[in-house]
Amino acid sequence: MDFSLSKEHEMVRTLFKEFAEKEVKPLAQEIDEQHRFPRETVDKMAKYGFMGIPVPKEYGGQGCDTLAYAMCVEELSKVCGTTGVIVSAHTSLCIDPILTFGSEEQKQKYVVPLAKGEKLGAFGLTEPGAGTDAQGQQTKAVLDGDEWVLNGSKCFITNGKEADVYVIFAVTGKVEKRGRIMKEISAFIVEKGTPGFTFGTKENKMGICASSTYELIFTDCRIPKENLLGQQGKGFNIAMHTLDGGRIGIASQALGLAEGALETTINYVKERKQFGKAIGQFQNTQFQLADMATKVEAAKLLVYKAARKKDEYKKDPKVSYSVEAAMAKLCAAEVAMEVTTKCVQLHGGYGYIKEYDVERMMRDAKITEIYEGTSEVQRMVISAALLK
Amino acid sequence: MKVVVCIKQVPDTKGGVSFNPDGTLNRAAMLAIMNPDDKAGLEAALRLKDQYGAEVTVLTMGLPKAADVLREALAMGADKAVLVTDRVLGGADTWATSTTIAGALRNLEYDLIITGRQAIDGDTAQVGPQIAEHLGLPVISYAQDIKVEGDKVIVERLYDDRYHVLEAQMPCLITALAELNEPRYMTPGGIFDAVNAEITTWGRADLKDVEDGNLGLNGSPTKIAKASDKVRKGAGEKVTPDSPDEAVSYIIGKLDEKHVI
Numbered sequence: 001m002d003f004s005l006s007k008e009h010e011m012v013r014t015l016f017k018e019f020a021e022k023e024v025k026p027l028a029q030e031i032d033e034q035h036r037f038p039r040e041t042v043d044k045m046a047k048y049g050f051m052g053i054p055v056p057k058e059y060g061g062q063g064c065d066t067l068a069y070a071m072c073v074e075e076l077s078k079v080c081g082t083t084g085v086i087v088s089a090h091t092s093l094c095i096d097p098i099l100t101f102g103s104e105e106q107k108q109k110y111v112v113p114l115a116k117g118e119k120l121g122a123f124g125l126t127e128p129g130a131g132t133d134a135q136g137q138q139t140k141a142v143l144d145g146d147e148w149v150l151n152g153s154k155c156f157i158t159n160g161k162e163a164d165v166y167v168i169f170a171v172t173g174k175v176e177k178r179g180r181i182m183k184e185i186s187a188f189i190v191e192k193g194t195p196g197f198t199f200g201t202k203e204n205k206m207g208i209c210a211s212s213t214y215e216l217i218f219t220d221c222r223i224p225k226e227n228l229l230g231q232q233g234k235g236f237n238i239a240m241h242t243l244d245g246g247r248i249g250i251a252s253q254a255l256g257l258a259e260g261a262l263e264t265t266i267n268y269v270k271e272r273k274q275f276g277k278a279i280g281q282f283q284n285t286q287f288q289l290a291d292m293a294t295k296v297e298a299a300k301l302l303v304y305k306a307a308r309k310k311d312e313y314k315k316d317p318k319v320s321y322s323v324e325a326a327m328a329k330l331c332a333a334e335v336a337m338e339v340t341t342k343c344v345q346l347h348g349g350y351g352y353i354k355e356y357d358v359e360r361m362m363r364d365a366k367i368t369e370i371y372e373g374t375s376e377v378q379r380m381v382i383s384a385a386l387l388k
Numbered sequence: 389m390k391v392v393v394c395i396k397q398v399p400d401t402k403g404g405v406s407f408n409p410d411g412t413l414n415r416a417a418m419l420a421i422m423n424p425d426d427k428a429g430l431e432a433a434l435r436l437k438d439q440y441g442a443e444v445t446v447l448t449m450g451l452p453k454a455a456d457v458l459r460e461a462l463a464m465g466a467d468k469a470v471l472v473t474d475r476v477l478g479g480a481d482t483w484a485t486s487t488t489i490a491g492a493l494r495n496l497e498y499d500l501i502i503t504g505r506q507a508i509d510g511d512t513a514q515v516g517p518q519i520a521e522h523l524g525l526p527v528i529s530y531a532q533d534i535k536v537e538g539d540k541v542i543v544e545r546l547y548d549d550r551y552h553v554l555e556a557q558m559p560c561l562i563t564a565l566a567e568l569n570e571p572r573y574m575t576p577g578g579i580f581d582a583v584n585a586e587i588t589t590w591g592r593a594d595l596k597d598v599e600d601g602n603l604g605l606n607g608s609p610t611k612i613a614k615a616s617d618k619v620r621k622g623a624g625e626k627v628t629p630d631s632p633d634e635a636v637s638y639i640i641g642k643l644d645e646k647h648v649i
Contacts, residue, residue, distance in 0.1 A: 008583040011463065015574045049575040062577030072576070 003301075012068045016075035019048065025079035031210035032082065032360050037162050038210055041083055046117020050087060055095060059107055060115035066245075066314075067307040070252040074303070077256025078263070079357075081364030082210040084256055088249030089158040090114070093372075094121025097167050097242045098189065101230035110165050110189060122163035123246075124154035124216050125239050132377050134169075134239060135183055139218060141170035146225045148188060150218035153200065156371070160214025161199050166190045167242070168216070169235045185235035189227045196221030207363030244322045246372045248310060251303045251328040254336035254368035258296045261336075261343040261361040265289070268347055285346060292339045299332040323385045330378035333368035340365040389442040389536070391433040392496055394489055394503040394519070395426040395461060397454040410605075411612035412479050413509060422457040425504025429564035431571040432534050433502050434465045440536060443467050445496060449477060449488055455587050462582035463574035470496070474591040479605030482510070486518030487602040491595030493523060500541065501561040505530055516563035526556045529563040 005013070023044055031038050045051055053069040055061020062068075069091060077084030095114050098106055113119040130136030139152025150170055157166075166189070173184040190197060200215030230238050266289060269280035279285050306328035309321035340362040344351035351358050369375045399405060400419040408414045422430075436442040446461040448454050449472040458469035472492045480488060493501065501523075503516035513529070520527035532551060533544040543562055545552045574582075592603065601607050629635040643649045 006583075007459075008580050011459070011574070011579045011583065012576050015463075015576065015579065019573055048573050049577055053576050057577065062575060062580070064576045064580050068576055068580070 008064075009067060009071065012064070013071050013075065015048075016050075016072045017078075019045075019050075020075045020079045020083075024076055024083050028080035028082075028357070029354070029360065031080075033209075033354065035204075035209045037212045038080075038083060038086075039162070042086060042117070042120065042162075045083075045087065049117075051090060051117030051120075052095065052115025053091065055091075055099060055111065055115040059099065060112035062115075065307075066248060066310040067304060070248055070303060070307040073249050073252035074256040074259070077253040077364075078260035080210075081253060081257050081361065082208045084253040085158055085208055085211050085250070086120075088246065088253055089123060090121045090163075092246040092249040093123030093158075093242055094163070094165060094167050096245050097123075097187065097229060097238050098165075100241065101187070101234075101238050102189075103226075105226070106189060106229065114165060119164035120159055120162055122157055122159040122166045123242065124157050124166055124168040125243075126154060126156050127152070128155050132374060134185070134236060137169060137171050137183060137185055139168070139170040141172050141186060141188060143172075143225065144222070147222040148225060148228065150188070150190070150196070150221040150223065152218055154216040155200075156203060157214055157216050158211055158371075160212045160216065161202070162212040164192045166192070166216065167229060168218075169239055172232055172235075175233060184233045185239070186232045187229040187235040187238045188223060189229050190218075190221070190223055194221055194223060205367075207360070207365070207367055209363075243372055244325045245310060247325040247329040247378070248303065248306050248321075250368055250372045251299075251306065251325070251332040254329070254332035254365065255296070255299050255303050257361050257365045257368070258292075258299065258332070258336040258339040261340040261358050261365075262289070262292050262296055264357050264361075265292075265343040265346050268350075272348075272350075279346070288342055288346065292342060295335045296339060299328070299335040302328040302331050323382055326373070326378040326381040329368075329373065330375050330382070333365075333375060336365040336368050337362075389436065389440050389500070390445070390496075390498050391436055391442045391500045391502060392445045392447055392493060392498045393426070393430045393433045393461070393466070394501065394516070395430060395446050395448050395457055396423045396504070396507045397421070397448065397450050397457040398423045398507050398509045407615050410479065411615040412605075416451060416453070420453070420456065422460055423504050423507045423509075424566040425506060425508075425564055427504075427571045428566045428568040429502040429504050429562075430461055430464065430466065431569045432531075432562075432564055433500075434572065435569070436500075436534075436536060437465065437467075442500075445470065445498075447472070447489065447492060447496070449473070449480075449485060449492070458587055459579075459582040459585070460574060462585050463578035464572055465578065468588070469585070470588045470590060472590045472595070476592050476600075476604045479608065480603065481608035481610035482512050482514040482518060483609055484603050484605075484607040486515045486522060487598050487607070488595060489515070490519050490522035491598035492590055493519065494596035495590075495594065499539075499558040500536075501525070501559070502534075503561065503563050505563045505565050513563070516561060520561035523561075526560040527563070528554050528556055528560065531562045531564050532568055534562060534564075534568070 049062045052061035053064045057063040073084045073088050114121050141148045168188045168190045171183045172186040175184045196219045198217045200217050203213040272279045306324040309324045313319040343358045397420045400421045406414040406417040433444045444466045445468040446466045447470040506513035517527050528543045530546045531543045532546040535542045
């Protein structure tokens with residue numbers, strides 16, 4: 001078993017780290033406070049290929065692997081959780097399902113500009129009554145001649161108003177499965193500007209405040225028949241497959257937040273003096289740092305392993321990375337919440353002040369335990385594999 | 389149009405400095421980066437590539453690990469890379485270095501050679517102009533702006549308080565300042581390609597029209613008598629007098645105390 005990074009992964013880490021420090025970190029506090037989507041950063045990331053890292057070159061991407069992509073989200077999130085999730089939602093939730101399930105025409109039309117960063121992507125599965133229970137979908141799509149007609153709404157959509165291309169799930173009928181009548185769910189590609197597609201409320205969130213989280217509303221929204229993604233009725237499978245990959249992105253975001261908070265805190269405890277010495281000289285601080293670093297390292301190994309497993313899947317579709325992705329997300333998200341909370345505590349009163357990065361990191365970390373499958377859902381995925 | 393950019397792997401100023409017993413730098417023991425002036429030169433060449441489709445070759449002389457800066461240059465967009473490495477070339481001063489690089493350049497086709505103004509380790513600013521001298525080329529140093537018009541380059545040469553606009557017929561050599569531009573980042577895909585890219589490696593035998601007596605430590609007229617890490621100045625004394633008069637009398641007092649006045 002080899003834990004060392006390859007030359008290319010060492011180099012991409014250097015690149016992502018330098019970019020994050022120079023281009024992302026200086027804006028992190030400002031965009032958080034102003035709840036402002038960092039369009040200028042997205043444009044720069046597009047210029048350097050960050051918006052299509054694991055996408056093959058023939059589809060406008062960088063032709064790198066999942067580990068390189070995970071490292072990108074990790075390094076961005078070390079300094080700004082919002083920037084990390086913009087890349088993650090765009091890549092894992094919008095590009096990946098089109099690349100995996102789309103027709104050649106769909107890949108050329110949508111993946112190429114998305115991977116080049118000319119367009120931004122989003123994913124709409126969640127509804128007010130359908131979060132963890134994806135079967136609770138109310139949004140409907142009805143085929144009318146050569147068009148699908150969408151009606152309904154999606155909520156909590158990352159990159160919501162800023163995206164250009166959306167992968168949307170809707171009920172297209174009913175099917176009988178194991179004696180039960182189930183909703184037939186299908187996936188669609190919807191473009192911004194389509195008549196009948198509008199935006200509702202902008203969510204006012206606890207963390208990742210600069211990400212654009214909106215309600216999407218479809219009112220007799222007519223999209224071409226060919227914008228059905230994959231086969232009709234396979235939407236649930238497409239969603240679950242997509243979320244498996246998305247979890248690696250969010251696990252990377254969580255890992256980055258934990259690492260960023262820990263690095264910041266290590267610097268802080270060396271400087272902050274109480275009782276005549278740096279607080280890093282107290283054993284309580286030292287033991288807490290040791291525990292945090294150990295947990296962060298464990299999370300990192302799980303995240304990188306899940307990324308590696310997804311790369312194995314790309315070569316051999318029989319390989320499943322679902323459990324590894326769930327474990328990585330479960331662990332990294334809970335480590336992120338624990339570590340950022342402890343880092344705020346080690347900062348004392350200053351940690352509660354917005355000028356200090358750990359305050360933002362703690363707020364940003366909470367969502368990683370919730371979106372793209374709650375920690376409870378990850379436990380369901382893992383235990384189902386154990387007990388099957 | 390063909391551009392060759394000479395780049396150097398230098399110690400990362402954020403890391404520690406280590407010396408060999410002979411006073412030369414122990415490069416193997418130090419973290420390394422691409423010299424900032426050279427990186428600006430590379431960016432200038434890559435802009436010529438973007439604009440005119442120039443072919444950009446990067447060339448470096450150094451230990452085998454100097455290939456790292458060549459790969460970085462490839463990941464930024466350079467087309468070809470040449471590493472000149474040989475034990476007999478080690479310990480070279482500016483004369484032996486420029487002789488070596490000129491010997492390598494004689495094997496390459498070029499319209500323009502770009503070097504950095506100076507490397508942050510040696511700080512001599514001699515190698516670029518010396519290469520031009522060896523090759524019999526015009527040289528424009530301290531470039532803060534480079535334009536190409538036909539077979540000529542128009543360069544702004546920076547001085548402390550002004551700049552000169554100079555025109556030169558290609559082929560010629562330009563030395564670039566870090567202030568010339570903001571170098572681009574590598575791309576992830578560029579890195580993945582660069583790691584597996586072929587790097588042309590040349591040794592002493594591949595150098596054209598050079599004599600052994602002008603190479604390496606033995607061919608270096610400069611002998612380092614002694615080298616040491618910079619002695620850091622103390623933190624100094626900070627005073628905040630209440631008035632200009634008080635400040636003047638304090639300074640006069642200090643100068644008197646040190647027997648300066």
